[in-house]
Amino acid sequence: MTEKQKHATAYWKENLRYLLICLSIWFLVSYGAGILFKDVLDNIKFIGFPLGFWFAHQGAIYVFIILVFVYVRLMNKLDKKYGFNE
Template structure:
C-alpha cells in the first residue's frame, strides 16, 4: 500500500469515526431526551412548555444544526491535518 493510500485510509477512518460520534449524540438527544427521558424532562418547564416536549419538537432539530456546524469545523481541521485543504 502506498503512502498516499495509507493517508487516504486514515483520513476516511477518522472521518467515519467523527460521523458515528456526532450521529450518536443526535440519536441520544432526539431519542433519549424526546422519548426515553420525556417524563423526567417534562417536570422542567422552558418557555411555558415541558422540556421533554420541547426536545421532541424542536430541541433535536437545534442539536442537529449545531452538529452540522461542528462537523464542518471538524472536517476543516481534518483536511488541514491530512493536507487536503485548498
C-alpha cells in the same frame, strides 16, 4: 499498502470517529430526549415548556443545526491537516 493509501486510511478513520460522536448526539437529543425519555424529562420545566416536549418540538432541531456546522468545521480542519483541502 502504499504510503498514499495509509495516509487516506488514517484520514478516513478520524472522519469515522467524528461521525460516531456526532451521530450519537443526534440520536440522544431526538430519540433519547424527545421520545424515549420524554415522560421523565417532562417533569422538568424549561423556559415555560415541559422539557421532553421542548426537545421534541424545538430543542432537537437546534442541536441538529449546530451539529452539522460543528462537523463542517471539524472536517475542514481535518481536510487541511491531511492536505486534502482545495
